[in-house]
Amino acid sequence: MLEGAEARIAVSLREIRAGLPLAHDGDPGAREAYARAQRPHSRSSPRRRWSGALLASVLVGLGASGVAVAAVVSHAGSDPVHDFFWGVPQKGPHGGRLAVQPSEEPHVLVATVTLPDAQHASVYVSAAHEPAVCLLVQNTLGDGSVGQGTCGDGPQDNSAAVWPMSGVLVGAVPDTTISRVRVTLGGQNLELAVVDRYFAFAPPDNASASTLVGQGQIVGYDSSGNRIGTWAFSLPYSGRS
Amino acid sequence: MEPIGYVKRLVSVTITSREISPGSDSAGGAFAEVYCRMYRSLVLLAYATTASVPEAEDIAQDACVQLCRAFDRIRMPEAWARRAVISLSTSWVRRRERERMLFAQPTALPAALLPEDGVIVWNALTSLSVRQRQAILLRYEADLSEREIATILGCRPGTVKSLLSRALDTLRKEMEDYA
Numbered sequence: 001m002l003e004g005a006e007a008r009i010a011v012s013l014r015e016i017r018a019g020l021p022l023a024h025d026g027d028p029g030a031r032e033a034y035a036r037a038q039r040p041h042s043r044s045s046p047r048r049r050w051s052g053a054l055l056a057s058v059l060v061g062l063g064a065s066g067v068a069v070a071a072v073v074s075h076a077g078s079d080p081v082h083d084f085f086w087g088v089p090q091k092g093p094h095g096g097r098l099a100v101q102p103s104e105e106p107h108v109l110v111a112t113v114t115l116p117d118a119q120h121a122s123v124y125v126s127a128a129h130e131p132a133v134c135l136l137v138q139n140t141l142g143d144g145s146v147g148q149g150t151c152g153d154g155p156q157d158n159s160a161a162v163w164p165m166s167g168v169l170v171g172a173v174p175d176t177t178i179s180r181v182r183v184t185l186g187g188q189n190l191e192l193a194v195v196d197r198y199f200a201f202a203p204p205d206n207a208s209a210s211t212l213v214g215q216g217q218i219v220g221y222d223s224s225g226n227r228i229g230t231w232a233f234s235l236p237y238s239g240r241s
Numbered sequence: 242m243e244p245i246g247y248v249k250r251l252v253s254v255t256i257t258s259r260e261i262s263p264g265s266d267s268a269g270g271a272f273a274e275v276y277c278r279m280y281r282s283l284v285l286l287a288y289a290t291t292a293s294v295p296e297a298e299d300i301a302q303d304a305c306v307q308l309c310r311a312f313d314r315i316r317m318p319e320a321w322a323r324r325a326v327i328s329l330s331t332s333w334v335r336r337r338e339r340e341r342m343l344f345a346q347p348t349a350l351p352a353a354l355l356p357e358d359g360v361i362v363w364n365a366l367t368s369l370s371v372r373q374r375q376a377i378l379l380r381y382e383a384d385l386s387e388r389e390i391a392t393i394l395g396c397r398p399g400t401v402k403s404l405l406s407r408a409l410d411t412l413r414k415e416m417e418d419y420a
Contacts, residue, residue, distance in 0.1 A: 012363070013362065015359055018281070020285065025281065027273065030276035037310045
């Protein structure tokens, strides 16, 4: 039986343990560890492999415009959604932090980036096309749009387009009521979630996003499944639509 | 761009998300049980070295992944996992030293996370060496014997006794000062 200072230490440490804010606690964390253990080459956490790219993009945007801006990061993995949960929470080189929560959509995660100056930006994560995971980081501080110049050469107006960025293809639709798109490109039909006009997906057949040539089609639907519009696009993207 | 015609209504979104349940076989179920029982304890042990909850959680998760892979061959999984956390924490410190970003002491946990007396106890813990902190956590949080702690820390029981004794002396003084 511990007494005095020893008992006090033991009680306090157990209370601290119980209050730790953990992302991988309980059964979900066990499932995640179990899943990682089944991958023979998963030697380091996915977070370490690519968080730098994401945060660098966010911070570059901060430096350029003073607010958080857009970034898309691709990540190859066999279990992308679970992989991404591993990145919760993370701290950037300048103090920014990223936390991710599941959304109502099984393949969309919503994250919050807390930046050093107490500003916030929303991060939308879409497991768009296995094995790629694409992230859309959208500024919610200014006008609500993805920052100019930060989504590569994407459209500056509210038009529909698809363009390459960071090894994946990023798409935009002009209507914020669109929650789903069907994208046809290179013989593939992809059904993707749209978050605030944007979606992202991996190039078909492991093609290079930056050199892909072809014509495709976007069909947009609202949350009730009503078709909102259909748009054609061409790659390589040639600028404003 | 102009609309180019009607396309069949979207029925569903097809995203493959592989569900793996650790409870799907007996080894996985046993692993999940150990994980759920000791994960927080492992994080706290790693935190004593890293001073960062996210880093500590990474280390604890990595240790659990290693544990899972070797689970069938391990006789004492809890001691094995704690040993792995100590080892991974040490590697983390060495990496940090190489990057010249070493945290000399654990920073304070957010006050909101701490129980009333926990603030005093945790602040007092920051005055200890990493090795002393690890020994204190293993003794008073994990409730291990000196012999068990010695196995995990890779030293003799006498060394553990000395570590704990000196650490307790320091803690008593620090806690009096804070109070």
